[in-house]
Amino acid sequence: MFKWISNHMAALTLACAVVAYFYPPVFLLVKDYFLWLFAITMFAVGLVLPLDEAKQALRRPQYITIGVISQFTIMPLLGFAAASVLVALDYPAALALGFIIVGCAPGAMASNVMTYLAGGAVAFSIGMTLIATMLSPLLTPALMQWLGGVWLPIPFWPMMQTIFLIVVLPLFVAMLLKPKLETWHHQIEDVAPALASIAIIIICSYAVAANQERISQLTAWVAALVIMVNALGYVFGYVVATLFHFKTSYKITLVIEIGMQNAGLGVALALAHFEPQTALPAALFAVWCIVTTAALTAVLRRQKTGVVLPV
Numbered sequence: 001m002f003k004w005i006s007n008h009m010a011a012l013t014l015a016c017a018v019v020a021y022f023y024p025p026v027f028l029l030v031k032d033y034f035l036w037l038f039a040i041t042m043f044a045v046g047l048v049l050p051l052d053e054a055k056q057a058l059r060r061p062q063y064i065t066i067g068v069i070s071q072f073t074i075m076p077l078l079g080f081a082a083a084s085v086l087v088a089l090d091y092p093a094a095l096a097l098g099f100i101i102v103g104c105a106p107g108a109m110a111s112n113v114m115t116y117l118a119g120g121a122v123a124f125s126i127g128m129t130l131i132a133t134m135l136s137p138l139l140t141p142a143l144m145q146w147l148g149g150v151w152l153p154i155p156f157w158p159m160m161q162t163i164f165l166i167v168v169l170p171l172f173v174a175m176l177l178k179p180k181l182e183t184w185h186h187q188i189e190d191v192a193p194a195l196a197s198i199a200i201i202i203i204c205s206y207a208v209a210a211n212q213e214r215i216s217q218l219t220a221w222v223a224a225l226v227i228m229v230n231a232l233g234y235v236f237g238y239v240v241a242t243l244f245h246f247k248t249s250y251k252i253t254l255v256i257e258i259g260m261q262n263a264g265l266g267v268a269l270a271l272a273h274f275e276p277q278t279a280l281p282a283a284l285f286a287v288w289c290i291v292t293t294a295a296l297t298a299v300l301r302r303q304k305t306g307v308v309l310p311v
Contacts, residue, residue, distance in 0.1 A: 002194035009110070009197040013287050016205040024209035027202065034206055037199040038268040039166040044196040046174025047181070047188050050126060057127025066244055067128040067254055071107055072139050074236045074258055075229075079103020080147045082225040082281075089221060093151035094274060095214075098281030099225065101266040104143040105282075106132035108260040114293045118300040120252035128257050133171065136265075137163040155273050162272055167265065200264040200286070207267045207283035210276040218280075226284045230292055233259035252300060259296075260289050 005012065020027045030037065057064060080103065083096035107129045115125035141159035148154050181188060208215065237258035241251040266282030 002190045005194040005197050009201065009290060012197070013201050013204055013290060016201050017208045017283070017287060020205040020208040021212055021215060024212045027205040027209040030202055030206050031210075034203050034271055035162070035166050035268055037203050038264060039170045041196040041199040041203075041264065042167050043170035043174045044192040044199075046171040047178055047192045049130070049171075049175065049178075051175065051178070057123040057125075060124070063124055063246070063250060064127050064131055066240070067124070067257060068132050068135065070237065070240045070254065071128070071132050071258055072104075072135075072143065074240070075103040075105075075233055075261060076100070076143045076147055077103070078229045078232055078236075082229050083148070083151075085225060086221065087151060091221075092277065095222070095277045095280060097148050097152055097274060098266070098270055098278045099229065100144060100148040101270050101278065102229065102261050102263055102282050102285045104140045104147070105262040105266045105269075106136040106140070107257045108262045108264075108289070110290065111256050111260040111293070114256050114260065114297050115253050118252050118256060118297040119249065120256060121249040122253075124250055125253045125257060128253070133167060133262075136262075137168055140265075140269075152274075159269060159273055162269060163265070166268060203264055203267050204283045204286045207271065207276070207279040210271070211280045211283070214277050214280060222281065223284070226281060226288055230259055230285065230289050233261070234292075234296070256293060256296070260293050261285060263289060 016027075079099040079101070082099040082103075086096040086099070087093060112122065112125045112129060115122055137160050140163055141154065141156045144159065145154040145156050234255050237255040238251060240258075241254040246254060263282045263286035267279045267286065270276075270279035270282055
């Protein structure tokens with residue numbers, strides 16, 4: 001059951017989002033607990049994070065440096081471009097800001113699993129995700145203030161505190177506890193990913209429930225921009241990997257790492273510090289990036305020669 005939940009996260013996220021749209025009260029109950037849910041997600045991820053592989057990746061810091069710099073430049077700029085389009089079309093600034101939050105978030109923890117399934121460099125994926133996540137308390141609010149401050153005031157220090165408390169602290173505590181829980185290693189490997197998946201599904205569903213009226217008025221522009229930001233993240237990830245002569249497994253990894261954002265964190269930050277509609281792009285992106293990465297993974301598994309994306 002636990003493995004089934006982890007393996008079907010995309011379908012379950014979509015199904016619960018539909019339920020949240022048609023009957024919001026089911027998920028509005030978690031209004032006061034969504035930050036705790038995200039902390040549980042990061043704690044669960046920390047329990048299953050393969051530290052040996054992360055240490056292996058850190059022995060090649062040049063790849064991680066290129067990856068993290070790409071992550072925190074390509075996606076924030078794509079988010080800003082999408083937000084600029086919405087503002088130019090007279091959409092609310094609060095909604096446009098949601099795209100910047102998506103772009104400024106670190107890579108999604110689910111990218112490690114997707115990298116493994118796609119035949120990428122798992123150690124590189126884990127190392128890049130870990131470093132980007134650890135840097136996110138500083139970089140995410142700083143980039144938000146730089147890019148999003150054009151339209152709305154950004155609470156830099158409260159955002160930094162929130163990211164530290166719900167991302168870095170639970171991840172760090174879990175990594176400290178992991179050696180002491182080695183006896184239950186197999187059980188944890190089954191339960192923790194499912195627990196993280198359930199928490200993200202509930203958070204995204206709450207964002208849908210809180211925005212039910214706005215979603216009913218959703219235009220093609222918002223949906224199109226979510227699709228474009230995700231697709232261009234994959235494309236630019238491949239371009240960067242090609243320019244730096246990454247081998248095929250590293251190309252696959254960078255494509256997935258940049259295209260998959262930690263949209264669950266984006267939803268949590270938007271709900272904690274801005275209006276509910278700010279969480280809408282991140283909620284849509286969370287569902288969409290999981291679907292597209294799963295599809296991309298299926299294609300790559302059938303390819304023996306590597307990535308099939310155009311440059």
